[in-house]
Amino acid sequence: MKKFVVVLAAGKGTRMKSQLYKVLHQVCGKTMVEHVVEAAQGIEPDKIVTVVGTGAEDVEKVLAGKSEFALQKKQLGTGDAVLTAEKELAGKDGATLVITGDTPLFTSETFKKLFDYHQTKGNAATVLTAQAPSPYGYGRIIRDDQDNVLRIVEQKDGSPEELKIKEINTGVFCFDNKLLFEALKHVNNQNAQGEYYLTDVLEILRNEGQRIGAYRMRDFSESIGVNDRVALAQASKIMQKRINEKHMCNGVTFIDPDTAYIDSDVKIGSDTVIEGNVVIKGKTEIGSNCLITSGSRIVDSTIGDHVTVTSSTIENSQMFENTDIGPNSHLRPNSIIKKGAHIGNFVEIKNSEIGENSKVGHLTYVGDATLGKDINVGCGTIFANYDGIKKDHINVGDRAFIGSGATLIAPVNISDHAFVAADSTITKDVNKYDMAIARGRQVNKPDYWHKLPLSKDENWE
Ligand code: UD1
Ligand code: CA
Numbered sequence: 001m002k003k004f005v006v007v008l009a010a011g012k013g014t015r016m017k018s019q020l021y022k023v024l025h026q027v028c029g030k031t032m033v034e035h036v037v038e039a040a041q042g043i044e045p046d047k048i049v050t051v052v053g054t055g056a057e058d059v060e061k062v063l064a065g066k067s068e069f070a071l072q073k074k075q076l077g078t079g080d081a082v083l084t085a086e087k088e089l090a091g092k093d094g095a096t097l098v099i100t101g102d103t104p105l106f107t108s109e110t111f112k113k114l115f116d117y118h119q120t121k122g123n124a125a126t127v128l129t130a131q132a133p134s135p136y137g138y139g140r141i142i143r144d145d146q147d148n149v150l151r152i153v154e155q156k157d158g159s160p161e162e163l164k165i166k167e168i169n170t171g172v173f174c175f176d177n178k179l180l181f182e183a184l185k186h187v188n189n190q191n192a193q194g195e196y197y198l199t200d201v202l203e204i205l206r207n208e209g210q211r212i213g214a215y216r217m218r219d220f221s222e223s224i225g226v227n228d229r230v231a232l233a234q235a236s237k238i239m240q241k242r243i244n245e246k247h248m249c250n251g252v253t254f255i256d257p258d259t260a261y262i263d264s265d266v267k268i269g270s271d272t273v274i275e276g277n278v279v280i281k282g283k284t285e286i287g288s289n290c291l292i293t294s295g296s297r298i299v300d301s302t303i304g305d306h307v308t309v310t311s312s313t314i315e316n317s318q319m320f321e322n323t324d325i326g327p328n329s330h331l332r333p334n335s336i337i338k339k340g341a342h343i344g345n346f347v348e349i350k351n352s353e354i355g356e357n358s359k360v361g362h363l364t365y366v367g368d369a370t371l372g373k374d375i376n377v378g379c380g381t382i383f384a385n386y387d388g389i390k391k392d393h394i395n396v397g398d399r400a401f402i403g404s405g406a407t408l409i410a411p412v413n414i415s416d417h418a419f420v421a422a423d424s425t426i427t428k429d430v431n432k433y434d435m436a437i438a439r440g441r442q443v444n445k446p447d448y449w450h451k452l453p454l455s456k457d458e459n460w461e
Pocket of ligand 2: 100102225226227
Protein backbone atom coordinates (compact mmCIF):
# COMPACT_ATOMS: atom_id res chain seq x y z
CA MET A 1 0.00 0.00 0.00
CA LYS A 2 1.20 3.51 -0.81
CA LYS A 3 2.07 5.71 2.13
CA PHE A 4 1.72 9.46 2.17
CA VAL A 5 2.55 12.04 4.81
CA VAL A 6 1.09 15.50 5.36
CA VAL A 7 2.92 17.77 7.79
CA LEU A 8 0.99 20.81 9.01
CA ALA A 9 3.27 23.79 9.32
CA ALA A 10 1.34 26.84 8.18
CA GLY A 11 0.12 28.23 11.49
CA LYS A 12 1.65 31.42 12.82
CA GLY A 13 2.42 30.27 16.31
CA THR A 14 1.05 33.32 18.10
CA ARG A 15 1.64 31.77 21.51
CA MET A 16 5.40 31.65 20.92
CA LYS A 17 5.40 35.50 20.92
CA SER A 18 8.19 35.42 18.39
CA GLN A 19 9.35 37.01 15.15
CA LEU A 20 10.40 33.53 14.17
CA TYR A 21 7.80 31.30 12.66
CA LYS A 22 6.78 28.56 15.13
CA VAL A 23 7.91 25.35 13.43
CA LEU A 24 11.33 26.94 12.81
CA HIS A 25 12.11 27.16 16.49
CA GLN A 26 14.85 24.69 17.32
CA VAL A 27 14.89 21.71 19.62
CA CYS A 28 18.47 20.56 20.22
CA GLY A 29 19.82 22.42 17.22
CA LYS A 30 17.24 21.36 14.67
CA THR A 31 13.98 23.03 13.71
CA MET A 32 10.83 21.34 14.97
CA VAL A 33 9.57 20.77 11.46
CA GLU A 34 12.80 19.03 10.43
CA HIS A 35 12.48 16.70 13.40
CA VAL A 36 8.95 15.87 12.27
CA VAL A 37 9.85 15.35 8.63
CA GLU A 38 12.90 13.22 9.48
CA ALA A 39 10.82 10.98 11.73
CA ALA A 40 8.25 10.72 8.93
CA GLN A 41 10.99 9.72 6.46
CA GLY A 42 11.58 6.71 8.70
CA ILE A 43 8.36 5.08 7.49
CA GLU A 44 9.61 5.36 3.90
CA PRO A 45 6.61 7.19 2.50
CA ASP A 46 5.97 7.60 -1.22
CA LYS A 47 5.38 11.31 -0.75
CA ILE A 48 5.67 13.93 1.98
CA VAL A 49 3.71 17.15 1.56
CA THR A 50 4.31 19.96 4.04
CA VAL A 51 1.61 22.59 4.31
CA VAL A 52 3.22 26.01 4.57
CA GLY A 53 1.74 29.46 5.08
CA THR A 54 3.21 32.32 7.07
CA GLY A 55 6.95 32.32 6.45
CA ALA A 56 6.50 29.70 3.73
CA GLU A 57 9.80 30.50 2.04
CA ASP A 58 11.81 29.98 5.20
CA VAL A 59 10.19 26.63 5.92
CA GLU A 60 10.69 25.52 2.33
CA LYS A 61 14.37 26.39 2.57
CA VAL A 62 14.82 24.30 5.71
CA LEU A 63 13.02 21.30 4.18
CA ALA A 64 14.41 21.61 0.64
CA GLY A 65 14.78 18.19 -0.94
CA LYS A 66 12.96 16.47 1.89
CA SER A 67 9.37 17.43 1.16
CA GLU A 68 6.94 18.79 -1.37
CA PHE A 69 4.90 21.82 -0.38
CA ALA A 70 1.31 23.03 -0.45
CA LEU A 71 0.53 26.65 0.31
CA GLN A 72 -2.27 27.49 2.72
CA LYS A 73 -2.85 31.18 2.09
CA LYS A 74 -5.04 31.79 5.13
CA GLN A 75 -4.75 29.81 8.32
CA LEU A 76 -8.33 28.66 8.63
CA GLY A 77 -7.60 25.59 10.74
CA THR A 78 -5.95 22.17 10.61
CA GLY A 79 -8.71 20.68 8.45
CA ASP A 80 -8.35 23.44 5.88
CA ALA A 81 -4.59 22.96 6.04
CA VAL A 82 -4.79 19.29 5.05
CA LEU A 83 -7.21 20.19 2.28
CA THR A 84 -4.57 22.42 0.66
CA ALA A 85 -2.63 19.21 -0.10
CA GLU A 86 -5.57 18.09 -2.21
CA LYS A 87 -3.82 18.73 -5.51
CA GLU A 88 -0.91 16.49 -4.54
CA LEU A 89 -2.89 13.69 -2.91
CA ALA A 90 -6.66 13.57 -3.47
CA GLY A 91 -7.98 10.49 -5.23
CA LYS A 92 -4.86 8.42 -4.63
CA ASP A 93 -5.11 4.93 -3.17
CA GLY A 94 -3.13 4.59 0.02
CA ALA A 95 -2.86 5.59 3.63
CA THR A 96 -1.96 9.10 4.79
CA LEU A 97 -0.20 10.02 7.98
CA VAL A 98 -1.03 13.55 9.12
CA ILE A 99 1.34 15.13 11.64
CA THR A 100 1.32 18.59 13.17
CA GLY A 101 4.62 20.37 12.60
CA ASP A 102 4.99 21.41 16.22
CA THR A 103 5.38 17.93 17.72
CA PRO A 104 9.14 17.40 17.42
CA LEU A 105 9.61 14.35 19.63
CA PHE A 106 7.80 11.66 17.68
CA THR A 107 9.92 8.75 16.54
CA SER A 108 9.64 6.74 13.33
CA GLU A 109 8.91 3.67 15.48
CA THR A 110 5.74 5.26 16.81
CA PHE A 111 4.60 6.20 13.32
CA LYS A 112 5.26 2.64 12.12
CA LYS A 113 3.24 1.19 14.99
CA LEU A 114 0.36 3.54 14.19
CA PHE A 115 0.50 2.54 10.54
CA ASP A 116 0.53 -1.17 11.35
CA TYR A 117 -2.36 -0.81 13.79
CA HIS A 118 -4.36 1.22 11.29
CA GLN A 119 -3.88 -1.41 8.60
CA THR A 120 -4.48 -4.42 10.81
CA LYS A 121 -7.74 -2.93 12.05
CA GLY A 122 -8.81 -1.95 8.55
CA ASN A 123 -9.70 1.52 9.79
CA ALA A 124 -10.68 4.50 7.69
CA ALA A 125 -9.11 6.73 10.34
CA THR A 126 -6.93 6.08 13.36
CA VAL A 127 -5.92 8.79 15.78
CA LEU A 128 -2.77 8.47 17.83
CA THR A 129 -3.63 9.21 21.45
CA ALA A 130 -1.82 9.48 24.76
CA GLN A 131 -2.67 9.87 28.40
CA ALA A 132 -1.67 13.42 29.39
CA PRO A 133 -1.01 14.20 33.07
CA SER A 134 -2.31 17.73 32.45
CA PRO A 135 -4.29 17.68 29.21
CA TYR A 136 -4.99 21.42 29.06
CA GLY A 137 -4.84 22.74 25.48
CA TYR A 138 -5.10 19.38 23.75
CA GLY A 139 -8.11 17.90 21.98
CA ARG A 140 -9.81 15.23 24.15
CA ILE A 141 -10.82 11.78 22.94
CA ILE A 142 -14.50 11.07 23.53
CA ARG A 143 -15.35 7.37 23.75
CA ASP A 144 -18.63 5.51 24.32
CA ASP A 145 -19.31 2.88 27.02
CA GLN A 146 -17.74 0.19 24.84
CA ASP A 147 -14.56 2.24 24.53
CA ASN A 148 -15.25 3.07 20.88
CA VAL A 149 -13.93 6.45 19.75
CA LEU A 150 -16.76 8.85 18.95
CA ARG A 151 -15.06 12.15 18.27
CA ILE A 152 -12.47 14.66 19.41
CA VAL A 153 -13.37 17.77 21.37
CA GLU A 154 -11.04 20.77 21.40
CA GLN A 155 -10.13 22.56 24.62
CA LYS A 156 -12.16 25.63 23.74
CA ASP A 157 -15.26 23.65 22.79
CA GLY A 158 -15.34 21.06 25.56
CA SER A 159 -17.86 20.85 28.38
CA PRO A 160 -16.41 20.73 31.93
CA GLU A 161 -17.08 16.97 31.96
CA GLU A 162 -15.31 16.43 28.63
CA LEU A 163 -12.34 18.52 29.70
CA LYS A 164 -11.74 16.16 32.62
CA ILE A 165 -10.73 13.47 30.12
CA LYS A 166 -6.99 12.88 30.05
CA GLU A 167 -6.74 10.92 26.84
CA ILE A 168 -5.61 13.46 24.25
CA ASN A 169 -5.25 13.79 20.51
CA THR A 170 -1.50 13.84 19.83
CA GLY A 171 -2.19 15.56 16.51
CA VAL A 172 -1.12 12.49 14.54
CA PHE A 173 -3.59 10.53 12.41
CA CYS A 174 -3.58 7.78 9.88
CA PHE A 175 -6.31 8.01 7.24
CA ASP A 176 -7.50 6.19 4.19
CA ASN A 177 -6.28 8.82 1.74
CA LYS A 178 -9.32 8.94 -0.53
CA LEU A 179 -11.82 9.02 2.33
CA LEU A 180 -9.83 11.74 4.08
CA PHE A 181 -10.10 14.20 1.21
CA GLU A 182 -13.79 13.45 0.69
CA ALA A 183 -14.57 13.93 4.38
CA LEU A 184 -12.57 17.18 4.57
CA LYS A 185 -15.12 18.78 2.23
CA HIS A 186 -17.76 18.28 4.91
CA VAL A 187 -15.85 19.92 7.74
CA ASN A 188 -17.38 23.24 8.83
CA ASN A 189 -16.17 25.98 11.14
CA GLN A 190 -19.05 26.06 13.61
CA ASN A 191 -16.95 25.98 16.76
CA ALA A 192 -15.45 28.23 19.41
CA GLN A 193 -12.47 29.18 17.25
CA GLY A 194 -14.33 29.51 13.96
CA GLU A 195 -11.79 27.11 12.41
CA TYR A 196 -12.00 24.09 10.15
CA TYR A 197 -10.82 21.32 12.46
CA LEU A 198 -9.09 18.24 11.12
CA THR A 199 -10.29 16.48 14.24
CA ASP A 200 -13.89 16.66 12.96
CA VAL A 201 -13.04 14.24 10.15
CA LEU A 202 -13.20 11.41 12.66
CA GLU A 203 -16.84 12.01 13.52
CA ILE A 204 -17.75 12.65 9.88
CA LEU A 205 -16.29 9.31 8.80
CA ARG A 206 -17.95 7.55 11.70
CA ASN A 207 -21.34 8.99 10.77
CA GLU A 208 -20.77 7.67 7.26
CA GLY A 209 -20.45 4.22 8.76
CA GLN A 210 -16.67 4.02 8.36
CA ARG A 211 -14.53 2.28 10.92
CA ILE A 212 -12.51 4.70 13.07
CA GLY A 213 -10.22 3.97 15.99
CA ALA A 214 -7.45 5.12 18.25
CA TYR A 215 -3.97 3.82 18.88
CA ARG A 216 -2.85 4.66 22.40
CA MET A 217 0.85 5.29 22.80
CA ARG A 218 2.40 4.65 26.17
CA ASP A 219 4.74 7.59 26.49
CA PHE A 220 2.90 10.91 26.53
CA SER A 221 6.14 12.89 26.58
CA GLU A 222 6.88 11.85 22.99
CA SER A 223 3.73 13.62 21.85
CA ILE A 224 4.33 17.04 23.37
CA GLY A 225 2.96 19.78 21.14
CA VAL A 226 4.99 22.96 21.34
CA ASN A 227 2.72 26.00 21.42
CA ASP A 228 4.79 28.22 23.72
CA ARG A 229 8.30 28.60 25.12
CA VAL A 230 7.52 26.56 28.21
CA ALA A 231 6.70 23.54 26.06
CA LEU A 232 9.73 24.32 23.88
CA ALA A 233 12.00 24.00 26.92
CA GLN A 234 10.23 20.80 28.01
CA ALA A 235 10.62 19.28 24.56
CA SER A 236 14.30 20.27 24.46
CA LYS A 237 14.88 18.62 27.84
CA ILE A 238 13.33 15.36 26.69
CA MET A 239 15.23 15.43 23.41
CA GLN A 240 18.46 16.18 25.29
CA LYS A 241 17.98 13.11 27.47
CA ARG A 242 17.27 10.97 24.42
CA ILE A 243 20.38 12.23 22.58
CA ASN A 244 22.68 11.74 25.56
CA GLU A 245 21.38 8.25 26.20
CA LYS A 246 22.00 7.35 22.55
CA HIS A 247 25.64 8.45 22.96
CA MET A 248 25.97 6.58 26.25
CA CYS A 249 24.73 3.42 24.54
CA ASN A 250 27.46 4.00 21.94
CA GLY A 251 30.18 4.13 24.61
CA VAL A 252 30.44 7.80 25.52
CA THR A 253 30.78 8.69 29.23
CA PHE A 254 28.75 11.61 30.55
CA ILE A 255 29.71 12.88 33.98
CA ASP A 256 26.43 14.79 34.30
CA PRO A 257 24.04 14.14 31.39
CA ASP A 258 21.56 16.66 32.78
CA THR A 259 23.85 19.54 31.92
CA ALA A 260 25.43 18.29 28.70
CA TYR A 261 23.67 19.94 25.76
CA ILE A 262 24.40 18.01 22.59
CA ASP A 263 22.62 18.86 19.34
CA SER A 264 20.80 16.18 17.37
CA ASP A 265 23.34 15.72 14.58
CA VAL A 266 26.50 15.72 16.68
CA LYS A 267 28.68 12.60 16.42
CA ILE A 268 30.87 11.40 19.30
CA GLY A 269 33.31 8.48 19.32
CA SER A 270 33.49 5.83 22.04
CA ASP A 271 35.45 6.26 25.27
CA THR A 272 35.16 10.01 25.02
CA VAL A 273 34.28 11.68 28.31
CA ILE A 274 31.92 14.64 28.41
CA GLU A 275 31.84 16.55 31.66
CA GLY A 276 28.87 18.59 32.90
CA ASN A 277 28.06 22.04 31.55
CA VAL A 278 29.22 21.30 28.05
CA VAL A 279 27.52 22.56 24.88
CA ILE A 280 28.17 20.82 21.57
CA LYS A 281 26.28 22.22 18.63
CA GLY A 282 25.53 21.91 14.94
CA LYS A 283 27.43 19.54 12.70
CA THR A 284 30.20 18.83 15.19
CA GLU A 285 32.05 15.51 15.11
CA ILE A 286 34.15 14.39 18.05
CA GLY A 287 36.49 11.40 17.89
CA SER A 288 37.20 8.63 20.38
CA ASN A 289 39.06 8.90 23.66
CA CYS A 290 38.60 12.65 23.96
CA LEU A 291 37.98 14.64 27.10
CA ILE A 292 35.67 17.64 26.90
CA THR A 293 35.66 19.42 30.22
CA SER A 294 33.02 21.62 31.75
CA GLY A 295 32.63 25.10 30.36
CA SER A 296 33.40 24.02 26.80
CA ARG A 297 31.32 25.09 23.84
CA ILE A 298 31.98 23.47 20.48
CA VAL A 299 30.08 24.55 17.38
CA ASP A 300 30.23 23.07 13.85
CA SER A 301 33.71 21.68 14.39
CA THR A 302 35.67 18.48 13.86
CA ILE A 303 37.68 17.08 16.74
CA GLY A 304 39.95 14.06 16.16
CA ASP A 305 40.75 11.16 18.50
CA HIS A 306 42.60 11.66 21.80
CA VAL A 307 41.90 15.38 22.02
CA THR A 308 41.45 17.30 25.26
CA VAL A 309 39.31 20.42 25.24
CA THR A 310 39.48 22.18 28.58
CA SER A 311 36.85 24.85 29.20
CA SER A 312 37.27 26.36 25.76
CA THR A 313 35.16 27.63 22.87
CA ILE A 314 35.62 26.18 19.40
CA GLU A 315 33.71 27.43 16.37
CA ASN A 316 33.85 26.14 12.77
CA SER A 317 37.30 24.74 13.34
CA GLN A 318 39.26 21.54 13.23
CA MET A 319 41.47 19.87 15.82
CA PHE A 320 43.43 16.85 14.63
CA GLU A 321 44.27 13.85 16.80
CA ASN A 322 46.37 14.17 19.94
CA THR A 323 45.92 17.90 20.27
CA ASP A 324 44.75 19.86 23.26
CA ILE A 325 43.42 23.28 24.08
CA GLY A 326 42.68 25.33 27.14
CA PRO A 327 41.66 26.19 29.70
CA ASN A 328 39.85 29.31 28.53
CA SER A 329 40.95 29.49 24.92
CA HIS A 330 39.02 30.29 21.79
CA LEU A 331 39.24 28.87 18.29
CA ARG A 332 37.37 31.24 16.03
CA PRO A 333 36.17 30.18 12.60
CA ASN A 334 38.54 28.47 10.23
CA SER A 335 41.25 27.44 12.63
CA ILE A 336 43.06 24.19 11.96
CA ILE A 337 45.11 22.61 14.70
CA LYS A 338 47.25 19.84 13.23
CA LYS A 339 48.24 16.57 14.87
CA GLY A 340 50.03 16.82 18.18
CA ALA A 341 49.81 20.61 18.44
CA HIS A 342 49.24 22.21 21.82
CA ILE A 343 47.10 25.27 22.41
CA GLY A 344 47.37 26.36 26.00
CA ASN A 345 45.41 28.83 28.07
CA PHE A 346 44.03 32.24 27.14
CA VAL A 347 44.86 31.82 23.47
CA GLU A 348 42.72 33.10 20.62
CA ILE A 349 43.18 31.73 17.14
CA LYS A 350 41.31 32.86 14.03
CA ASN A 351 41.51 31.70 10.42
CA SER A 352 44.90 30.11 10.97
CA GLU A 353 46.67 26.81 10.72
CA ILE A 354 48.90 25.56 13.51
CA GLY A 355 51.22 22.84 12.16
CA GLU A 356 52.02 19.45 13.67
CA ASN A 357 53.51 19.46 17.15
CA SER A 358 53.67 23.23 17.34
CA LYS A 359 52.95 24.94 20.64
CA VAL A 360 51.02 28.10 21.34
CA GLY A 361 50.99 27.92 25.08
CA HIS A 362 49.91 31.13 26.72
CA LEU A 363 48.05 34.40 26.26
CA THR A 364 48.54 34.69 22.52
CA TYR A 365 46.55 35.92 19.54
CA VAL A 366 47.06 34.25 16.18
CA GLY A 367 44.99 35.63 13.29
CA ASP A 368 45.27 34.96 9.54
CA ALA A 369 48.48 32.97 9.86
CA THR A 370 50.01 29.72 8.69
CA LEU A 371 52.36 28.08 11.14
CA GLY A 372 54.49 25.06 10.19
CA LYS A 373 55.64 22.15 12.34
CA ASP A 374 57.46 22.07 15.67
CA ILE A 375 57.18 25.79 16.26
CA ASN A 376 57.24 27.34 19.69
CA VAL A 377 55.22 30.51 20.11
CA GLY A 378 56.15 32.22 23.36
CA CYS A 379 53.83 33.68 25.91
CA GLY A 380 51.95 36.84 25.02
CA THR A 381 52.75 36.85 21.30
CA ILE A 382 50.59 38.92 19.01
CA PHE A 383 50.03 38.24 15.34
CA ALA A 384 49.03 41.78 14.34
CA ASN A 385 46.99 40.98 11.26
CA TYR A 386 44.87 44.13 10.87
CA ASP A 387 45.99 47.58 9.81
CA GLY A 388 42.59 49.14 10.39
CA ILE A 389 41.49 48.59 6.81
CA LYS A 390 42.53 45.15 5.69
CA LYS A 391 43.74 41.84 7.09
CA ASP A 392 47.12 40.46 6.02
CA HIS A 393 48.76 37.08 6.31
CA ILE A 394 51.71 35.88 8.36
CA ASN A 395 53.74 32.73 7.65
CA VAL A 396 55.92 31.02 10.19
CA GLY A 397 58.14 28.17 8.96
CA ASP A 398 58.92 24.78 10.55
CA ARG A 399 60.93 24.80 13.77
CA ALA A 400 60.87 28.57 14.08
CA PHE A 401 61.02 29.98 17.59
CA ILE A 402 58.98 33.04 18.49
CA GLY A 403 60.11 34.58 21.77
CA SER A 404 57.66 35.79 24.38
CA GLY A 405 55.92 39.07 23.89
CA ALA A 406 56.79 39.37 20.19
CA THR A 407 54.53 41.33 17.91
CA LEU A 408 54.55 40.09 14.31
CA ILE A 409 53.13 42.71 12.00
CA ALA A 410 51.41 41.39 8.88
CA PRO A 411 52.24 40.82 6.12
CA VAL A 412 55.46 39.14 7.16
CA ASN A 413 57.27 35.88 6.60
CA ILE A 414 59.28 34.07 9.27
CA SER A 415 61.28 31.27 7.62
CA ASP A 416 62.05 27.78 8.91
CA HIS A 417 64.46 27.68 11.84
CA ALA A 418 64.26 31.44 12.30
CA PHE A 419 64.52 32.84 15.81
CA VAL A 420 62.59 35.88 16.94
CA ALA A 421 63.89 37.35 20.16
CA ALA A 422 61.45 38.06 22.97
CA ASP A 423 59.63 41.38 22.89
CA SER A 424 60.57 42.09 19.29
CA THR A 425 58.28 43.95 16.93
CA ILE A 426 58.77 42.23 13.60
CA THR A 427 57.94 44.13 10.44
CA LYS A 428 60.46 42.58 8.04
CA ASP A 429 60.84 39.00 6.82
CA VAL A 430 63.26 36.81 8.77
CA ASN A 431 65.39 34.33 6.80
CA LYS A 432 66.19 30.74 7.59
CA TYR A 433 68.51 30.29 10.59
CA ASP A 434 68.53 34.06 11.27
CA MET A 435 67.71 35.68 14.53
CA ALA A 436 65.62 38.84 14.55
CA ILE A 437 65.81 41.13 17.50
CA ALA A 438 63.90 44.38 17.43
CA ARG A 439 63.70 46.05 20.78
CA GLY A 440 65.36 48.88 22.64
CA ARG A 441 68.73 47.95 24.10
CA GLN A 442 68.95 47.72 27.83
CA VAL A 443 70.88 50.52 29.55
CA ASN A 444 71.99 50.11 33.16
CA LYS A 445 72.76 53.33 35.10
CA PRO A 446 75.08 52.64 38.04
CA ASP A 447 73.95 53.87 41.44
CA TYR A 448 70.94 55.64 39.99
CA TRP A 449 68.81 54.72 42.98
CA HIS A 450 70.15 57.62 44.99
CA LYS A 451 69.03 60.15 42.39
CA LEU A 452 65.48 58.95 42.57
CA PRO A 453 62.99 60.94 44.68
CA LEU A 454 61.88 57.76 46.38
CA SER A 455 65.36 57.30 47.86
CA LYS A 456 64.52 60.29 50.09
CA ASP A 457 61.53 58.50 51.47
CA GLU A 458 62.53 56.76 54.69
CA ASN A 459 60.13 53.92 54.05
CA TRP A 460 62.15 52.94 50.97
CA GLU A 461 65.67 52.97 52.38
C1 UD1 B 1 -4.08 20.56 17.58
C2 UD1 B 1 -5.34 19.70 17.58
C3 UD1 B 1 -5.54 19.13 18.96
C4 UD1 B 1 -4.34 18.33 19.39
C5 UD1 B 1 -3.05 19.17 19.26
C6 UD1 B 1 -1.85 18.27 19.43
C7 UD1 B 1 -6.93 20.54 15.91
C8 UD1 B 1 -8.16 21.34 15.68
N1 UD1 B 1 -6.48 20.49 17.17
O1 UD1 B 1 -4.32 21.64 18.46
O2 UD1 B 1 -6.69 18.30 18.99
O3 UD1 B 1 -4.48 17.88 20.70
O4 UD1 B 1 -2.96 19.77 17.96
O5 UD1 B 1 -0.66 18.97 19.50
O6 UD1 B 1 -6.42 19.96 14.98
N2 UD1 B 1 -1.75 24.64 11.23
C9 UD1 B 1 -1.79 24.91 9.89
N3 UD1 B 1 -2.82 25.66 9.39
C10 UD1 B 1 -3.82 26.13 10.17
C11 UD1 B 1 -3.79 25.85 11.55
C12 UD1 B 1 -2.75 25.09 12.06
O7 UD1 B 1 -0.91 24.50 9.15
O8 UD1 B 1 -4.71 26.78 9.63
C13 UD1 B 1 -0.63 23.84 11.76
C14 UD1 B 1 0.20 24.60 12.76
O9 UD1 B 1 1.31 25.19 12.11
C15 UD1 B 1 0.66 23.53 13.73
C16 UD1 B 1 -0.41 22.46 13.61
O10 UD1 B 1 -1.16 22.74 12.45
O11 UD1 B 1 1.90 22.99 13.37
C17 UD1 B 1 -1.34 22.43 14.82
O12 UD1 B 1 -1.94 23.69 15.00
P1 UD1 B 1 -2.09 24.33 16.43
O13 UD1 B 1 -2.75 25.64 16.28
O14 UD1 B 1 -0.84 24.25 17.16
O15 UD1 B 1 -3.17 23.29 17.05
P2 UD1 B 1 -3.40 22.96 18.57
O16 UD1 B 1 -4.20 24.03 19.18
O17 UD1 B 1 -2.14 22.62 19.23
CA1 CA C 1 -0.04 22.69 18.65
